[in-house]
Amino acid sequence: MWYKEGNPVIKVFDSSSPNTGLLKGQIFGTPTQKNCTTRFDNVSQSHNGSYYFRLEANGILKYNYIAPIVLYSQVQIAILGAPPKPTVSIFKNQQQVIEGISVSLRCSTKIFCPLRPPSLTWGSSLNENVTGRQYQTQTELISDLNFTVSHRHHRVTFTCTATHQLQQQTTTQESRMLQVQYAPKNTSVRLNPAGLVLEGGSVTLSCSSDANPAVNYTWYRDTEGPLNPVQTGPNLTINNTNSTHSGRYYCTAENKHGTQNTSVLLDVQFAPKISSSCSRITVIACVCEAHGNPSPTLEWRLSGHTLANSTETSISEKMIGSTGVKSILTTHQSLTDVLQCFSANIYGSASQKFQAVPRYKKQAIASDNYGKCVYTNKGMLSSTVPSAPESLHYSTINFTNTEPPSGEICGITSLTSEYATIQHRPAGAATSETEPKKQDRTAKITDKSSLASEVMIYENISHRYRQKELLVSAEAAEMQE
Numbered sequence: 001m002w003y004k005e006g007n008p009v010i011k012v013f014d015s016s017s018p019n020t021g022l023l024k025g026q027i028f029g030t031p032t033q034k035n036c037t038t039r040f041d042n043v044s045q046s047h048n049g050s051y052y053f054r055l056e057a058n059g060i061l062k063y064n065y066i067a068p069i070v071l072y073s074q075v076q077i078a079i080l081g082a083p084p085k086p087t088v089s090i091f092k093n094q095q096q097v098i099e100g101i102s103v104s105l106r107c108s109t110k111i112f113c114p115l116r117p118p119s120l121t122w123g124s125s126l127n128e129n130v131t132g133r134q135y136q137t138q139t140e141l142i143s144d145l146n147f148t149v150s151h152r153h154h155r156v157t158f159t160c161t162a163t164h165q166l167q168q169q170t171t172t173q174e175s176r177m178l179q180v181q182y183a184p185k186n187t188s189v190r191l192n193p194a195g196l197v198l199e200g201g202s203v204t205l206s207c208s209s210d211a212n213p214a215v216n217y218t219w220y221r222d223t224e225g226p227l228n229p230v231q232t233g234p235n236l237t238i239n240n241t242n243s244t245h246s247g248r249y250y251c252t253a254e255n256k257h258g259t260q261n262t263s264v265l266l267d268v269q270f271a272p273k274i275s276s277s278c279s280r281i282t283v284i285a286c287v288c289e290a291h292g293n294p295s296p297t298l299e300w301r302l303s304g305h306t307l308a309n310s311t312e313t314s315i316s317e318k319m320i321g322s323t324g325v326k327s328i329l330t331t332h333q334s335l336t337d338v339l340q341c342f343s344a345n346i347y348g349s350a351s352q353k354f355q356a357v358p359r360y361k362k363q364a365i366a367s368d369n370y371g372k373c374v375y376t377n378k379g380m381l382s383s384t385v386p387s388a389p390e391s392l393h394y395s396t397i398n399f400t401n402t403e404p405p406s407g408e409i410c411g412i413t414s415l416t417s418e419y420a421t422i423q424h425r426p427a428g429a430a431t432s433e434t435e436p437k438k439q440d441r442t443a444k445i446t447d448k449s450s451l452a453s454e455v456m457i458y459e460n461i462s463h464r465y466r467q468k469e470l471l472v473s474a475e476a477a478e479m480q481e
Contacts, residue, residue, distance in 0.1 A: 005051070023047065024042060047079050052075070082170060104145065105145040107144075108141065130158070151180060151210065153180050158175065192206060202237065204236065215255045251264075267293065272296040292343065292347070296344055315330075338354070340353045
């Protein structure tokens with residue numbers, strides 16, 4: 001029998017009628033061998049208190065197990081609202097969890113009834129099946145969960161659930177979130193705005209990476225050399241974009257455990273930009289080059305009409321990289337109309353126009369150490385009035401190895417170290433070179449002509465000194481835009 005101390009003392013359990021007392025349960029075991037156990041069912045917090053055991057047998061044996069007659073005979077019962085939560089812990093030498101190491105999580109709970117011990121189960125927020133190694137001591141049930149951590153386990157919650165097999169099944173649980181340190185993973189770059197980047201606009205390159213601890217970002221360009229100045233941080237913004245910004249950009253994510261790189265191709269779209277030139281020796285040769293993104297088309301037009309390959313005209317074309325095209329036009333015919341190079345893509349068009357190309361004039365090349373250019377602002381023609389209109393010639397003469405002149409032309413009746421004569425012939429007449437000049441004295445003569453009639457005029461001339469350089473015709477006679 002069991003009695004609860006108080007005033008008065010209350011008998012709460014009698015094994016002869018186990019279902020009639022305040023506490024219902026069962027005594028089992030072998031009392032004669034001093035081995036018996038009492039189980040109380042359906043206890044509540046109202047049953048808190050001190051209890052003692054009384055033995056009665058055959059109406060003769062009667063004994064109370066109560067202090068001070070019997071030491072440690074009373075039992076103090078404290079009824080909890082529910083079984084306590086289990087305890088989840090990690091070993092001290094594994095407090096800093098790094099990817100690739102082995103980790104042990106331990107879950108433990110008290111055993112309240114050895115005949116009906118609790119059970120422990122593991123779960124995780126990864127929704128994976130995890131099973132621990134379970135064993136028990138005299139007072140505790142323990143389950144150890146051993147595994148090798150990866151970056152996937154970072155911030156994953158592991159939950160241990162204790163199920164107590166009492167009068168009613170009761171479960172409690174405890175959780176622990178794992179913090180794993182690891183090198184950068186899944187590094188990526190995206191463009192904002194997404195899609196095509198137009199010249200003159202702004203674009204932001206954003207880099208992201210999965211890592212613990214957080215990473216530092218550094219940006220590189222094409223050859224993987226640092227941008228100048230060095231750009232750091234997750235975002236790289238480029239304002240007023242142009243074709244020079246096109247290329248591959250690299251983002252490096254780095255923390256103390258490692259680095260990872262990724263890249264993105266920035267493709268700036270722009271309307272064609274055109275450059276061209278023409279020359280004439282025995283034929284007219286024109287070169288036109290255009291760059292645009294996407295790569296533009298290029299064609300030649302004469303007075304608005306598209307030119308094509310023919311017996312008189314040859315047109316060749318080749319690509320320059322991925323954004324350029326170059327076309328060469330060669331023709332034997334005399335072009336008196338306006339020649340145009342025209343280029344276009346989806347973002348716009350560009351063109352250059354040329355006038356007729358005069359015949360090419362031979363040129364001399366200066367080879368002395370120093371030279372000076374002499375310019376006149378008047379033309380010189382014969383004083384004899386021609387019977388028909390003739391061309392008025394304007395000449396530029398480059399002298400070398402001359403001392404600074406007085407600025408006045410005194411006469412050109414004979415050749416000297418400072419002067420040369422220029423002789424012009426009517427159209428169709430045979431041409432002649434200037435009179436022989438002093439050795440190492442050379443001059444470059446470039447002529448332009450227009451219909452006019454003037455008398456001979458002598459004027460001041462201006463001088464410009466310069467270091468030695470290759471004197472090439474200014475090709476003022478070539479077609480200009």
